[in-house]
Amino acid sequence: MLVILKDDYDAMSKEAALIVVDRLRKKPNMVLGLATGSTPIGLYKELIRMHVDEGLDFSKVTTFNLDEYVGLSPCHDQSYQYFMKQNLFNHINIQAQNIHLPDGMANDIDHFCDWYEEEIRKAGGIDLQILGIGPNGHIAFNEPGSSLGSRTRIKTLTENTRKANARFFKSINEVPKYAITMGVGTIMDAKELVLLANGAGKADAIKAAVEGPLTGQCPASIIQLHRKTFVIADHDASSKLSGSYPGTWRSSFMLER
Numbered sequence: 001m002l003v004i005l006k007d008d009y010d011a012m013s014k015e016a017a018l019i020v021v022d023r024l025r026k027k028p029n030m031v032l033g034l035a036t037g038s039t040p041i042g043l044y045k046e047l048i049r050m051h052v053d054e055g056l057d058f059s060k061v062t063t064f065n066l067d068e069y070v071g072l073s074p075c076h077d078q079s080y081q082y083f084m085k086q087n088l089f090n091h092i093n094i095q096a097q098n099i100h101l102p103d104g105m106a107n108d109i110d111h112f113c114d115w116y117e118e119e120i121r122k123a124g125g126i127d128l129q130i131l132g133i134g135p136n137g138h139i140a141f142n143e144p145g146s147s148l149g150s151r152t153r154i155k156t157l158t159e160n161t162r163k164a165n166a167r168f169f170k171s172i173n174e175v176p177k178y179a180i181t182m183g184v185g186t187i188m189d190a191k192e193l194v195l196l197a198n199g200a201g202k203a204d205a206i207k208a209a210v211e212g213p214l215t216g217q218c219p220a221s222i223i224q225l226h227r228k229t230f231v232i233a234d235h236d237a238s239s240k241l242s243g244s245y246p247g248t249w250r251s252s253f254m255l256e257r
């Protein structure tokens with residue numbers, strides 16, 4: 001694992017974009033795992049900027065999103081499908097048929113989850129997966145207590161997660177109770193992980209994920225077993241880490257190798 005400390009959200013986002021763009025230039029048909037939430041918006045803005053200013057080409061890229069609420073139609077402004085269109089897909093030259101998100105309206109959710117896993121396999125697996133982290137240590141909607149070997153499935157959201165996400169809805173009652181999420185095992189199969197965290201609200205989760213014991217009570221702690229993971233955290237999110245980690249110089253060096 002390489003933990004990269006950045007001063008602020010902007011620097012964190014740009015660092016993540018450097019890694020994504022490096023991999024995309026090396027493999028134009030890469031399979032990119034995407035996340036929603038407030039954390040990756042800056043990364044997506046930077047990717048859009050590079051598409052517009054520098055012609056960064058997404059035409060051969062395939063994407064798989066981590067999760068989706070159950071029961072929200074793709075047109076609902078809080079569905080992750082809608083989020084991805086607004087924050088990335090509508091602004092780059094990705095092909096619609098190469099975009100994959102869990103279908104929160106699927107009639108047979110178990111069948112859909114198996115199909116999603118199969119599509120990831122058929123695409124050759126995820127080359128690089130972007131991750132956020134919940135204040136409770138969740139990755140995607142794998143809440144504390146999730147099986148560390150889990151695959152794509154339906155999960156019940158914890159009250160804490162519903163409260164954290166209520167800011168995007170009119171009231172907490174409108175926050176869905178279930179989601180379809182890639183499993184912890186699905187995420188671990190990605191060849192590289194880039195986990196982003198900003199803000200003091202993530203400091204305990206980052207401490208537990210990076211320096212705590214490996215436990216299903218902090219699903220993000222599984223990244224300690226991943227062979228190629230980058231954790232990029234801003235000043236506040238990294239404030240409780242006690243190890244010494246590299247800043248900008250090391251990551252630049254790493255990207256040049």
Ligand code: PGA
Pocket residue numbers: 036037038039040132133134135138139140
């Ligand atoms: P956030 O959510 O990016 O909105 O903080 C991250 C998460 O809950 O995984």
